[in-house]
Amino acid sequence: MDPQPDPSGADAKPAKGRSLWTDAWQDLRRNPMFVISAVLIVLLLTMVAFPGLFTSASPTVGDLTHHYQGEPRYTHFFGEDWFGYDTQGRSVWARMVHGARASVLVGVLVTLSVTLVGGIVGLVAGYFGGWLDSVLSRITDIFQGIPFLLGAMVVLTTFTKSNLWVVIAALLFLGWTQIARVARGSVITVKQSDYVHAAKSLGASTVRIMFRHIVPNALAPVVVVATTALGGYIAAEATLSYLGIGLAAPAVSWGVDVSNGKDALRTAPHILISPAVMVSLTVLAFIMLGDAVRNALDPKSR
Amino acid sequence: MGRYVARRLLQMIPVFIGSTLLIFSMMYALPGDPVAALYGEKQPDPAQIAAIKHQLGMDLPLWHQYWNYLIGLFQGDFGTQIATQRPVADVIEQAFPVTIRLTLFAFVFTVLVGVLLGMVSGLFADKAFDRIVLIFTLLLISIPSFVLGYLFQYLFAFQLDWLTPTVQDSRDIGQLLLPAIVLAALSLAYVTRLTRTSVAENLRADYIRTAIAKGLPRRRVVGIHLLRNSLIPVVTFLGTDIGALMAGAVVTEGIFNVHGVGNTIFEALNRREGSTVVGIATLIVIVYLVASLLVDLLYAVLDPRIRYD
Numbered sequence: 045m046d047p048q049p050d051p052s053g054a055d056a057k058p059a060k061g062r063s064l065w066t067d068a069w070q071d072l073r074r075n076p077m078f079v080i081s082a083v084l085i086v087l088l089l090t091m092v093a094f095p096g097l098f099t100s101a102s103p104t105v106g107d108l109t110h111h112y113q114g115e116p117r118y119t120h121f122f123g124e125d126w127f128g129y130d131t132q133g134r135s136v137w138a139r140m141v142h143g144a145r146a147s148v149l150v151g152v153l154v155t156l157s158v159t160l161v162g163g164i165v166g167l168v169a170g171y172f173g174g175w176l177d178s179v180l181s182r183i184t185d186i187f188q189g190i191p192f193l194l195g196a197m198v199v200l201t202t203f204t205k206s207n208l209w210v211v212i213a214a215l216l217f218l219g220w221t222q223i224a225r226v227a228r229g230s231v232i233t234v235k236q237s238d239y240v241h242a243a244k245s246l247g248a249s250t251v252r253i254m255f256r257h258i259v260p261n262a263l264a265p266v267v268v269v270a271t272t273a274l275g276g277y278i279a280a281e282a283t284l285s286y287l288g289i290g291l292a293a294p295a296v297s298w299g300v301d302v303s304n305g306k307d308a309l310r311t312a313p314h315i316l317i318s319p320a321v322m323v324s325l326t327v328l329a330f331i332m333l334g335d336a337v338r339n340a341l342d343p344k345s346r
Numbered sequence: 347m348g349r350y351v352a353r354r355l356l357q358m359i360p361v362f363i364g365s366t367l368l369i370f371s372m373m374y375a376l377p378g379d380p381v382a383a384l385y386g387e388k389q390p391d392p393a394q395i396a397a398i399k400h401q402l403g404m405d406l407p408l409w410h411q412y413w414n415y416l417i418g419l420f421q422g423d424f425g426t427q428i429a430t431q432r433p434v435a436d437v438i439e440q441a442f443p444v445t446i447r448l449t450l451f452a453f454v455f456t457v458l459v460g461v462l463l464g465m466v467s468g469l470f471a472d473k474a475f476d477r478i479v480l481i482f483t484l485l486l487i488s489i490p491s492f493v494l495g496y497l498f499q500y501l502f503a504f505q506l507d508w509l510t511p512t513v514q515d516s517r518d519i520g521q522l523l524l525p526a527i528v529l530a531a532l533s534l535a536y537v538t539r540l541t542r543t544s545v546a547e548n549l550r551a552d553y554i555r556t557a558i559a560k561g562l563p564r565r566r567v568v569g570i571h572l573l574r575n576s577l578i579p580v581v582t583f584l585g586t587d588i589g590a591l592m593a594g595a596v597v598t599e600g601i602f603n604v605h606g607v608g609n610t611i612f613e614a615l616n617r618r619e620g621s622t623v624v625g626i627a628t629l630i631v632i633v634y635l636v637a638s639l640l641v642d643l644l645y646a647v648l649d650p651r652i653r654y655d
Contacts, residue, residue: 186364189631191593194611198372198623201615279490283597286492287612302492306601309496310504317500320493328488335484 064264068340078336084329091144098141136318139301143319146285146297147326149208151278154215158277159270162220166227167262171235171254181228188221196280200289211290215277226269230262237261264341272334275327282323298323354642358635363416369627370412373620415624424625434625437610442629445606448599449591451522452530453584460534461580464541465573471546479538486535491594495528495601512603525602529594533587540583544576551575578645585641589634 072078091098129135169180187195199214200206234240235258243253284290285299292300298319305316406414418425424434467476489497502524503511509524548554549572557567592607599608607626614622 182360182364185361186368189361189365189589189634190369190627191589191630191634193590193596194593194627194630195369197596197611197615198369198627202372275488283490283492287597287600289615302496306496309500313500316496320489320496324485324489324493327490328484331484331487 064341068337071340072336075336075339077332078340081329081332081336084325085333088144088148088326088329091141092148095141095145099135099138136301136315139296140298140318140322142296143298143301143322144326146208146291146295147278147281147323150212150215150281151274151326151330153212154219154277155270155274157212157216158219158223158273159266161216162223163227163266165220165224166229166266167231167254167258169224170228170231170262171258173232177228180224184221184224187218188225190218192218193280193283196284197287197289200284206290206292207295208291211281211284214284215280219273219277222273223266223269227262227266230265231258234258234262268334268338268341271337272331275330275334278330279323279327351639351643354639358639362631362635365631366416366624366628367412369631370415370624371408373624419628424628425621427619427622434622437622438607438625438629441605441607441610444604445592445595445599445608448522448526448529448595448604448606449588451526452533452591453588455526455530456533456537456587457584459530460537461541461577464538464580465545465568465576467538468542468545468549468576469568471542471549476542479542483535483538486531489531491528491532492597492601494531495525495598498524498528499601522604525598525604528601529591529598532594533584533591536583536587537580540580541576544579545572548572548576581641581644585637585644586634588637589630592630592633 165180165184169177169184195218196214199217200210203210240253240257243257248256281290281297282299282302285292285295285297286303288303290299291297301319302316302323305312305319308315415425422435424438426433427437463479467479470476486494499511502508510521553575554567554571557571558564562571595604595606595608596612597608598604599606600612603609607629611623611626613619614626
């Protein structure tokens, strides 16, 4: 998503002959951006795993006597009526908490599958080169030529009933090209290094060279792009659900809630703003994490 | 240069065919039947539907339909909207200028503000201003455009009453300002960050030191030497970003009720109107391909070391 290295934030530290990943970890622990994003993400994951810790109200049961009650009452911390109620009289806070699951599931699963598919395409194209590379690169170009959001909209409308898995599949279908390009470039660089030539002349098998030498050494740029992209996929899910072609009504999702709240924007802005803040905070956390990881892994900032 | 352009144009053909075929087959797989939908609640006569489908060429195999579509496309025929019997080209002709205006507005905003902010924060890297710009762009990247759109609408239209919440006249630049800024926000953040990094990096380059050592005035060093070289990655990004901007218009146009391509495509998707969606998507793919070609040609202008033969 964010194509440039960002040299600020990480301080160059003397390398003590450790591996790239240990060094990166040392860097990360001292980066305030990483610490803030890590705290936010841990909080979010707790919300996904145990929503009951944050609210005892149901996100789907509404009490119409609460209808539109916009004034938060601050009766107790993490209380049910902390953020008021929506047009159906449902607790906005409960929906914020329970909505985390859909967003995080989509973000994580799309990122994992995109990394797998894009990674394999990039690895094969970069390692074997020749006609295979040409064919795979052209296919990547074709998918890249379709704007992401537009393509996802077309894919999703082909399904009459959209659910979590359909949304994940649609985002995977169009999202793998970014990773494929980065992986291909990274593999081509690593392929030319001496240890790969040495392994080859020692008679190592293709599979061994690929997975013992190429993959571990070409992984860093892919990890950086994947981490930052995760935030982007969460935003994409929310956008599609907001447009009404992602997750729909009975599903609890921040995008669905923003869509619900838009008609009452003038009179009860809290219905829209609360889930909107959740989406933005989540995306922010993952993008900050991606930035921090990039700084730690980018050899130029050492 | 001429041969390079020709080669690039030839390379565009498979990508163009591939992308349009992909969109075309996705629409073909749509479960809804636009012809049957014409009859609404009434029970349609199957023979009549078959006749209409035959007339529209919808009973042909997919490859044949796609072939007919491509032939029509070269004659400026984007197909026919089934519900209204209007040629899709007409619909596009009506909605396209609105989106072009919005996108162009957003684009100019992105370039002017983004490059300026990026330049200044790159020149003063790691100073307070730079930190503020970094945080500001981080926030812009994190807030999805539909959130930003409603936030701005609430703030500037409902609370402050500075602007109209929706666009009544798309020729009024003042009314388009808000949607254009919302549409531009994400690109603006990327352009700022790209320019900043590029400027900060090039500031340490040998040719800048040489230029300063030669005694060139600072304005010339920054304006000609530094900016020109720093803009190459920015131009690359802007080229690929035009397609994304136009696709992003789907969301922005919806919020601010702009009657452009984005709105049209969204309504067409809801009606399962394949021909309209394919037509507009094809157009956006063409815009994307042409923009990336222009970017490659612009390289030569920005960096004389790059020569095409």
